[in-house]
Each structure stands twice: as C-alpha cells, then as structure tokens.
Amino acid sequence: MTMLPTPVGASPAREPFAVIKPFAGMARSYLGLLTLSLLLAGCAIGPDYQRPELSTPAQFKQIEGWTQAQPNDALERGSWWQLYGDAELSALVERLNISNQNLAASEAQYRQARALVGAARSSFSPRLDSNASRSRSSSTNASDGTQVIGNGYDLSLNAAWELDIWGKLRRNLETSQADYQASAAELASLKLSLQSELVQNYLQLRVLDEQQRLLDATVAAYARSLQLTENQYNAGIVPRSDVTQALTQLRSTEAQAIDLQWRRAQLEHAIAVLVGVPPSELTIAVSEQLPALPEIPVALPSQLLERRPDVAAAERRVMAANARIGVAEAAWYPDLTLSASGGYRGSSFADWISLPNRFWSLGPQLALTLFDGGARRAELERSEAAYDQTVAEYRQTVLDSFREVEDNLVQLRVLEQESQVQQQALDAARESLRLIDNQYRAGTLDYNSVVNVQATALNNERSSLDLLASRLLASVQLIKALGGGWEQE
Incomplete structure (x- = not known):
C-alpha cells in the first residue's frame, strides 16, 4: 500500500497525538516570548x-x-x-x-x-482571516518529460497578532x-x-x-x-x-x-x-x-x-x-508579530477535508527595516x-x-x-x-x-x-x- 506524503507540520493518521510533545515545547517558548513582550510593552x-x-x-x-x-x-x-x-x-x-x-x-x-x-x-486585537481556493495546474515529470495536470484545493484559517512592544x-x-x-x-x-x-x-x-x-x-x-x-x-x-x-x-x-x-x-x-x-x-x-x-x-x-x-x-x-x-x-x-495558520490542502475534492491533508504552522515574525535611504x-x-x-x-x-x-x-x-x-x-x-x-x-x-x-x-x-x-x-x-x-x- 502506498502512503501519501505527510504535509509539513501535519501528523500521520496512525499517530494523531505524536505532535503534542514538540508543540508543548514550542508553546513554552512562545509563552516566554509573549511574557517578555508584555513586560517590554510597559514602555512606549x-x-x-x-x-x-x-x-x-x-x-x-x-x-x-x-x-x-x-x-x-x-x-x-x-x-x-x-x-x-x-x-x-x-x-x-x-x-x-x-x-x-x-x-x-x-x-x-x-x-x-x-x-x-x-x-x-x-x-x-488579533486578526483572524479565512481562505478557501481551488486551482488547476500543470507540471513536467522529471523522469519521462510528460506533462502532469492536477487539481489543488486549499482551506485555511490564519491568525496574526502584532505585539505593541x-x-x-x-x-x-x-x-x-x-x-x-x-x-x-x-x-x-x-x-x-x-x-x-x-x-x-x-x-x-x-x-x-x-x-x-x-x-x-x-x-x-x-x-x-x-x-x-x-x-x-x-x-x-x-x-x-x-x-x-x-x-x-x-x-x-x-x-x-x-x-x-x-x-x-x-x-x-x-x-x-x-x-x-x-x-x-x-x-x-x-x-x-x-x-x-x-x-x-x-x-x-x-x-x-x-x-x-x-x-x-x-x-x-x-x-x-x-x-x-x-x-x-x-x-x-522591529515589529513582532505572532502568527498561526492551519487548514486542509489536497488534490482531490472527495478527501480534501481529511486528516492526512491537514497542515498547520505557528511562530513569531520579527520585521525590521535595515536601510531606507533616510526615510x-x-x-x-x-x-x-x-x-x-x-x-x-x-x-x-x-x-x-x-x-x-x-x-x-x-x-x-x-x-x-x-x-x-x-x-x-x-x-x-x-x-x-x-x-x-x-x-x-x-x-x-x-x-x-x-x-x-x-x-x-x-x-x-x-x-x-x-x-x-x-x-x-x-x-x-x-x-x-x-x-x-x-x-x-
């Protein structure tokens, strides 16, 4: 039986709780980052x-x-x-x-x-966005040079919160x-x-x-x-x-x-x-x-x-x-933003909303302009x-x-x-x-x-x-x- 590749950040169907340990570690890191941000936010x-x-x-x-x-x-x-x-x-x-x-x-x-x-x-306040899309695309098979045409389905929920440090x-x-x-x-x-x-x-x-x-x-x-x-x-x-x-x-x-x-x-x-x-x-x-x-x-x-x-x-x-x-x-x-996203992405509409097609991501983003010509x-x-x-x-x-x-x-x-x-x-x-x-x-x-x-x-x-x-x-x-x-x- 051929196993479908696991999406990035997703867990295989037979191990639904395998992600708990790494997620708990990241949660502690983000909690510490959030606490530090709130302490810094006392100054403007x-x-x-x-x-x-x-x-x-x-x-x-x-x-x-x-x-x-x-x-x-x-x-x-x-x-x-x-x-x-x-x-x-x-x-x-x-x-x-x-x-x-x-x-x-x-x-x-x-x-x-x-x-x-x-x-x-x-x-x-945090910002919450949702997105649903369907696409059709083509790619070339590297082994025989044939062109492969496929469908793509995407459903996601995105959250972002800019911390006022x-x-x-x-x-x-x-x-x-x-x-x-x-x-x-x-x-x-x-x-x-x-x-x-x-x-x-x-x-x-x-x-x-x-x-x-x-x-x-x-x-x-x-x-x-x-x-x-x-x-x-x-x-x-x-x-x-x-x-x-x-x-x-x-x-x-x-x-x-x-x-x-x-x-x-x-x-x-x-x-x-x-x-x-x-x-x-x-x-x-x-x-x-x-x-x-x-x-x-x-x-x-x-x-x-x-x-x-x-x-x-x-x-x-x-x-x-x-x-x-x-x-x-x-x-x-620098601007510090905490973002999280998750959803389902697949190539078939029939099994689009299923556990193997699940994906998620969570992490901070630090943005700083290094050079702007004196603006x-x-x-x-x-x-x-x-x-x-x-x-x-x-x-x-x-x-x-x-x-x-x-x-x-x-x-x-x-x-x-x-x-x-x-x-x-x-x-x-x-x-x-x-x-x-x-x-x-x-x-x-x-x-x-x-x-x-x-x-x-x-x-x-x-x-x-x-x-x-x-x-x-x-x-x-x-x-x-x-x-x-x-x-x-």
Whole structure:
C-alpha cells in the first residue's frame, strides 16, 4: 500500500497525538516570548505629552477679578442666548442647532474622527482571516518529460497578532483620540460661532425695527409740521421757503425709512440660511420690544475662559502631533508579530477535508527595516516640525483669546459711558425741540430754526439706537470670546 506524503507540520493518521510533545515545547517558548513582550510593552517610545508653557497675564487689564486660566472646554456653556430674554430668538437658535448645514457637515467630520479611534483601538486585537481556493495546474515529470495536470484545493484559517512592544500602536491610538477630541472641540467652536452670528443678526434686525418705528413716527411728525406750515403760508404768515423746507425734510426722512427695508430683508435672509431653510420660507414679524441688554458681572471668573473650544481644539492638535513623534520613533525598532495558520490542502475534492491533508504552522515574525535611504529620519524630522507648528498655533490661539476678551470688555465699558452721555444729549435735544416748536407756533421764530433742531433731535435719537446696537453686539462677542456666556451651572 502506498502512503501519501505527510504535509509539513501535519501528523500521520496512525499517530494523531505524536505532535503534542514538540508543540508543548514550542508553546513554552512562545509563552516566554509573549511574557517578555508584555513586560517590554510597559514602555512606549517617544515623548509623553506635556502642555506647552505659556506666558499669560495674571489678570485682565480691563476688569478686576481675573486669574490665569487653563483650557477646559468640558465646562457647561448653557443656553447663553436666553440672557437676552427673547423667546423668538431662543426658538431660532434651537432650529440652528438642529438644521444648520455647516453644523451637520462638521458633525459628520466628528463622527469620522470617532470611527478612526475605533479603528486604532482594533489594532491591539488579533486578526483572524479565512481562505478557501481551488486551482488547476500543470507540471513536467522529471523522469519521462510528460506533462502532469492536477487539481489543488486549499482551506485555511490564519491568525496574526502584532505585539505593541515599543508603543507604536499606543501612540497611534493617542493620535486618533487627540484628533477625535480636537474634532469635538472644533464642532463646539463652529456651533458657538454660528449661534453668535445668528444672535447678532437677530439683534441688528430688532434694532432696525426700532429705527423703523422712530422714522415712521418722525415722518408722521414732519407731515404735521408740513401741514401747519402750509396753513400758515396760505394765511400769509410765513414765506413759501418754509413750506419747501418742511417738504424737503419730510421726503428726506421718508427716504431714510425706506432704506431700512433692504437692510432688514438681508438680515432676515441670513437668519433663514443659518437655520437651514431658503429665505422665502422664513418671515420674522416686527416686534414692539427690543431684546434686553445682559448685565455683565463686575468680576468674571477666570474659569469661563477655560472652556473656549478653539483653545481646546488647538491643544488637542498639539497632543496629536506629540503622539505622532512617538510613532515616527517606533519605526526604528522591529515589529513582532505572532502568527498561526492551519487548514486542509489536497488534490482531490472527495478527501480534501481529511486528516492526512491537514497542515498547520505557528511562530513569531520579527520585521525590521535595515536601510531606507533616510526615510525614517525625514519622517521623524517632519513630525517634530509639525509639533513645533501646533505649539506655536496653540500659543497664538490663547493670546488671541485674551485679546478678544480685553477688546470686548473695553468696548462695553466705553460704550456704557458713551451711552450715558448720549442719553443726556438726547434729553436736551428733545427739550430743545419742544421749546422751538412752541416758539414757532407762536410766530417768534422762522422755520429754518425748527428744521435745524428737528434734524439734531433725530440724529440724537438714531445715535442712541446705534449705541444700543453696538452694546448688544459687543455683549454677544464677549460671550463668544468667553466660550459661551458667564453663567456657571
């Protein structure tokens, strides 16, 4: 009886347990190798992350009560737009949070970064593959030169596990986690920026509504003045020039009122796009009440600046760049992989899955690049330069955050002082207009004096509204600069 040759690593059918002894010896060797690998895995090649040093002021120049801050975007921001006490504004911001397309795109990018973390974490687990194939091949018989044609059947199961001896996989995971956290911070930063843009547009729209009411009331007052002047002209009391002056003033103010319409419409269109609908599908009714101006606390806690998402995103980019240095340094060390495979290989389908056709293999693989023409050195230098870049960008982001807070604090402080003086000027202009109007009606003044005082009063009314708009917008910008309000929850 002819015996079939035994496949490499397989045992003959009559001695199914003959392989136990050598396998046990190899198992002990591999167990020792695995133990050594796990001990070495306690160290990871490359620098551990430490926050870059920053030269920051102990307190802000424009307000008392500030201390040095450290980025912490996990602090709660809250619904800061509710500080303005406008229900319609709050409803629009909620629509933005759900339907804004730029926000949806950033959220999809955030989910991609989260998936990459899962992919990096999966590299710590063994990989298991299966393969089944059938082939037909020919060979030449060495004894008689005839050609032999045969079939081949192969069924195998392969396992491989890369041991993270030098920390390359851990550094890869650190990179993915930092990128994921940066993506989350960038999503929060974009949301805050879009919310700020919507609130500013809405506040400007409401100020325009107030200016429209002012101009409409002024037009009505000028129309009454024109009627009075025409009556006096018809009675021969005043010259024709008074009538033309009154008419000029009325038409000029009507033109100013009309000019507000396109400005309001454009703000309404911008809000529509921000909430994710075409401009034709959003109409914001005129409101009779202006949103409230938030009262800024005398002393703002420094922790509020810590939650700025752009600062957090910049620091997470530094963390990712630092981990990439470790990945580049690990490329100088060998990769150790434990692999095992087994299956059946035969020339006949009928007895393909049988003991004589069994094969297996088990063993470690150590791979090391001996020469690459300087590619690893270049990659390490690139990673170190990228780290230096992210550190500089992080420091600049922190400096910009301090500047923005300082700018908005001083703007609000100066605007408040200016508003107090402007209110005094407005009160004086209203009183002057009342006196001049009475004198004109009594016939003691010409209409030219009335026109000048009326123009001064209207300019002061509009200046007061412009100042209120500037204060409202500056408050929104301060909230954004602080990372989302000053309410602590």
